[in-house]
Amino acid sequence: MFTKSTWIRLPRNVVVGHGVVDRTAEVVDDLHLQGRPLVVTSPTPRSLVGDAIESQFTDSAVVVVEEATFESVERVIERAEATQPGFLLGVGGGKAIDIAKMAADHVGLGFVSVPTAASHDGIVSGRGSVPEGDTRHSVAADPPLAVVADTEVLAEAPWELTTAGCADIISNYTAVMDWRLANRLKDVPHSEYAAALSEMTAEILVDNADSVRPGLEESAWVVTKALVSSGVAMSIAGSSRPASGAEHLFSHQLDRIAPEPALHGHQVGVGSILTAYLHGGDRGFWTDIRDALRSIDAPTTAGELGIPPETLVEALTTCHEIRDRYTILGDGMSEEAAWETARKTGVIE
Ligand SMILES: NC(=O)c1ccc[n+]([C@@H]2O[C@H](COP(=O)([O-])OP(=O)(O)OC[C@H]3O[C@@H](n4cnc5c(N)ncnc54)[C@H](O)[C@@H]3O)[C@@H](O)[C@H]2O)c1
Numbered sequence: 001m002f003t004k005s006t007w008i009r010l011p012r013n014v015v016v017g018h019g020v021v022d023r024t025a026e027v028v029d030d031l032h033l034q035g036r037p038l039v040v041t042s043p044t045p046r047s048l049v050g051d052a053i054e055s056q057f058t059d060s061a062v063v064v065v066e067e068a069t070f071e072s073v074e075r076v077i078e079r080a081e082a083t084q085p086g087f088l089l090g091v092g093g094g095k096a097i098d099i100a101k102m103a104a105d106h107v108g109l110g111f112v113s114v115p116t117a118a119s120h121d122g123i124v125s126g127r128g129s130v131p132e133g134d135t136r137h138s139v140a141a142d143p144p145l146a147v148v149a150d151t152e153v154l155a156e157a158p159w160e161l162t163t164a165g166c167a168d169i170i171s172n173y174t175a176v177m178d179w180r181l182a183n184r185l186k187d188v189p190h191s192e193y194a195a196a197l198s199e200m201t202a203e204i205l206v207d208n209a210d211s212v213r214p215g216l217e218e219s220a221w222v223v224t225k226a227l228v229s230s231g232v233a234m235s236i237a238g239s240s241r242p243a244s245g246a247e248h249l250f251s252h253q254l255d256r257i258a259p260e261p262a263l264h265g266h267q268v269g270v271g272s273i274l275t276a277y278l279h280g281g282d283r284g285f286w287t288d289i290r291d292a293l294r295s296i297d298a299p300t301t302a303g304e305l306g307i308p309p310e311t312l313v314e315a316l317t318t319c320h321e322i323r324d325r326y327t328i329l330g331d332g333m334s335e336e337a338a339w340e341t342a343r344k345t346g347v348i349e
């Protein structure tokens with residue numbers, strides 16, 4: 001008897017292009033959302049597009065968040081209970097969008113994602129990523145009802161935010177390898193459609209790396225399309241598996257232990273060099289990953305990340321513990337092997 005079922009949640013409208021932030025109210029109308037918005041944002045994005053967004057609504061409430069924590073989610077929920085909005089707008093980088101997404105899910109309201117940086121593939125996904133104690137949760141949440149990605153705003157964002165988004169996409173290669181391995185070894189549920197879409201997204205981005213250059217609105221367009229596509233792969237999978245393997249565990253651990261963590265995308269990019277090496281050894285394709293990262297100006301070494309070598313090795317040897325997600329790291333690497341991997345790949349000079 002056939003008993004399988006799936007429920008793929010996707011945004012209804014994805015609006016990408018020049019000046020579209022001024023059409024946020026129109027996008028909201030198209031979704032038939034009622035009432036006023038609660039804008040969830042952080043200080044810089046608020047100063048950049050806050051007025052442009054708020055002026056489109058007769059009345060709006062705002063909550064400013066700084067970190068992706070459960071306390072921040074709680075604060076947004078309290079603000080929503082106090083202000084009774086009709087929907088939430090998440091405006092900013094990955095952290096503000098994750099918090100808005102999770103709070104909206106909790107209070108049962110619709111949510112619209114307005115990224116101000118092309119820095120991560122949570123723009124569209126039905127996941128929220130939050131650290132807690134020794135672990136890192138990938139929380140299921142309703143994906144945004146709509147995405148409003150203004151390429152003018154995204155192109156003016158600091159270049160390193162865009163290169164972080166590119167690296168988050170390039171890391172899909174190793175995430176998919178880990179997912180296939182986990183399926184073969186541990187019978188972890190796997191979707192070949194989601195895996196293929198995730199890999200293809202990385203491939204298209206790498207093929208177009210030449211057109212990804214600072215200040216070009218065309219670059220913001222190329223990268224945003226890839227981030228949307230990667231988020232859709234996560235929605236099809238019903239998990240972050242197609243875009244998050246051991247390279248993400250490594251980055252999540254750096255977020256916990258590094259004196260000054262780097263951007264999420266930059267850390268997963270370097271993690272991807274390391275885990276690509278583990279998948280294939282000397283004959284592996286880790287050099288392709290490194291070269292792809294270099295071609296879009298993303299970091300490829302501990303030094304470029306600003307992470308001390310000892311911290312990087314500690315993250316590599318302990319990150320398998322932070323989540324129950326089987327990857328190439330298995331039940332952990334020895335310290336010697338971690339140093340060797342980091343040196344052979346040039347991640348530690
Ligand atoms: N839910 C998911 O599926 C998913 C996917 C990928 C990443 N993430 C999460 O997203 C976070 C990483 O996102 P991030 O790299 O955007 O970090 P972030 O949200 O901390 O943003 C980085 C900084 O850039 C600022 N910023 C945003 N737009 C700007 C602009 N236009 N100009 C100047 N500054 C601007 C932000 O205010 C912040 O200070 C991590 O917590 C990661 O786990 C989630």
Ligand SMILES: O=P(O)(O)OC[C@@H](O)CO
Pocket residue numbers: 121122127128129130137138168240243244248249
């Ligand atoms: O579930 P996590 O590991 O937070 O991954 C989500 C996202 O960062 C994938 O690019």
Ligand SMILES: [Zn+2]
Pocket residue numbers: 120121168243244248264268
């Ligand atoms: Zn990521």
